[in-house]
Amino acid sequence: MIDIVALREQNENKPWLERTLFISGRLSLDFAQSGGEGEYKVFERLHTPEDLAAWLAMSELSLERAVASRTDVRLAHELRGALWRTANALRGSDAPLPKDIATINNMAATTPLVPVLDQYNVRKFWQQPVSAQSALATIARDAIELFSQRANLPIRQCAGAHCPLLFIDSSRPGKRKWCSMERCGNRAKIVKYRNQH
Numbered sequence: 350m351i352d353i354v355a356l357r358e359q360n361e362n363k364p365w366l367e368r369t370l371f372i373s374g375r376l377s378l379d380f381a382q383s384g385g386e387g388e389y390k391v392f393e394r395l396h397t398p399e400d401l402a403a404w405l406a407m408s409e410l411s412l413e414r415a416v417a418s419r420t421d422v423r424l425a426h427e428l429r430g431a432l433w434r435t436a437n438a439l440r441g442s443d444a445p446l447p448k449d450i451a452t453i454n455n456m457a458a459t460t461p462l463v464p465v466l467d468q469y470n471v472r473k474f475w476q477q478p479v480s481a482q483s484a485l486a487t488i489a490r491d492a493i494e495l496f497s498q499r500a501n502l503p504i505r506q507c508a509g510a511h512c513p514l515l516f517i518d519s520s521r522p523g524k525r526k527w528c529s530m531e532r533c534g535n536r537a538k539i540v541k542y543r544n545q546h
């Protein structure tokens with residue numbers, strides 16, 4: 350069984366690069382940034398089925414005991430690539446690739462996680478057993494909800510130099526600039542300070 354508290358603590362003690370992967374404010378965007386292809390391969394978090402299960406436990410799904418296989422890791426990479434390209438295309442008002450839309454739709458069409466209300470403390474949990482594949486379906490559905498807000502898509506890219514991270518700008522004035530203050534925000538402040546003195 351995965352110890353979520355220990356994992357979270359472990360995550361908090363990790364360098365910013367790994368911690369910032371849960372900064373977007375949206376499940377499907379966080380997932381899109383759990384690693385990548387090409388130049389983003391160095392940020393890969395999902396190497397093994399255990400990695401995938403750990404990510405799902407640390408994510409806002411707080412998924413305990415997810416059963417994951419090598420096939421799930423392959424499907425996760427496939428979905429993640431489609432989410433990343435589609436998010437960036439829509440953010441730049443470009444047309445998303447039909448094959449990426451098909452990947453997201455196919456994944457969303459499988460059985461998602463089933464929420465259950467606990468009778469005693471009225472808390473939500475997931476019907477057991479939970480599979481990584483059903484978590485991927487839930488993530489794909491979250492992406493469909495997000496991407497279909499096309500006219501008012503709240504996806505922004507970090508203003509940090511060379512930082513590709515995406516996030517949902519839910520700040521009141523809609524002026525969030527950074528993936529996270531502790532990463533790019535502070536770095537920009539230091540550069541500004543140095544340039545002024």
Ligand SMILES: [Zn+2]
Pocket residue numbers: 507508509512513514527528529532533
């Ligand atoms: Zn950034």
